[in-house]
Amino acid sequence: MNAERKEAKRERILDAAVVEIAGRGYYRTTVSDIAGRAGVADGTIYLYFKGKEDILVSIFERAMQRFADEARWIVEEGAGDPEQTLRRIVALHLTLLGEDRDLAVIFQVEFRHTLHVLELFSRSRIRDYLALIAQVVEDGKAAGVFRPDVDALFVAKVVFGILDEMATDWVLSRKNIRLASRSDSVSDLLL
């Protein structure tokens, strides 16, 4: 089986896992549930992942990869206009989560929980993200867009906290508002 097909099956298993775990939570989801939805036998899972926990880690990794790539691109591209950059990061954050409710559920609810297990690992990824936002704030201070007396990392945490609460609120409410529609309100409030 060539690498391409193998990768495709791995993706299928991850996609199935996202749906199942979002629906029932990590601990209530069995490996059989995931295998069933992915259309493979239970044992096959173990040809692609070390174990159940590795599936969760892989979901995080895959999503974070996409997330980080886009964010970094925005920051690089937007050099010179910190306000616009921050607006675009806010929009990105809410759009990416708003596009896939299942993934959003896992991010807002499941990972929180399993941080117990993943702790250092996943928090460090989030720290990178926070540092990225802080960087933009620093640039903004230099450019005179933000007050010079604020602590950039503190502001980054505030920004992240707001985005995170918006996302959690969206995930837990039944409403069908588009999450990204909150984007401008958040940005306006911040700036």
Next chain:
Amino acid sequence: MNAERKEAKRERILDAAVVEIAGRGYYRTTVSDIAGRAGVADGTIYLYFKGKEDILVSIFERAMQRFADEARWIVEEGAGDPEQTLRRIVALHLTLLGEDRDLAVIFQVEFRHTLHVLELFSRSRIRDYLALIAQVVEDGKAAGVFRPDVDALFVAKVVFGILDEMATDWVLSRKNIRLASRSDSVSDLLL
């Protein structure tokens, strides 16, 4: 056994559960773990709680009760000075969580997860809390402390999001900063 002693034992079990669950997470904590720490036999747990899940619900209920009582008192007492009231709610939120790290862990991490199970139930408690904050913001708008064009509930969510992220950050960092020390920074930023 009189009602008083009975209540005391129930409390002891809850206290033990808070420590254990904060340490290993809900699903990794066995009923035996909790019983062991509380100094009772496994079976005794079931004389005080319907089952494992009921313990978690009870932790939430007990904490939320204390929380809500104090917050409502602040709001009632602080009528006429919305800014001060908001500052005190911010301080209360961070102080109560900052005083008991184990409880904070459960609130910031475990409940998120188990919201899957408790969903409507616990979210409604949080909605009450949000409504309380929104109320203060409304008063503030009337009193001219806040801009009249903001949506009070939206602001309440923002406030909650910031507090929540501060708490999560505190819980997950090893640092021994006192959580409540962030209180003024948050208030200043908000006001």
Next chain:
DNA sequence: GAAAAAACTGAATGACTATTCATTAGCGTA
């Protein structure tokens, strides 16, 4: 197209743990 290798299968295994319940201990009362 046959042999070898790689993927896949799913029933069996083994470990774990929430809950139950027959038994014991404790305590107030007469």
Next chain:
DNA sequence: TACGCTAATGAATAGTCATTCAGTTTTTTC
């Protein structure tokens, strides 16, 4: 002190589920 009642115990139960692996199917190689 003996009786009855409540509380507590912890070993046994019953069920769940991650993981393994002997056997089967599919793919690749020559």
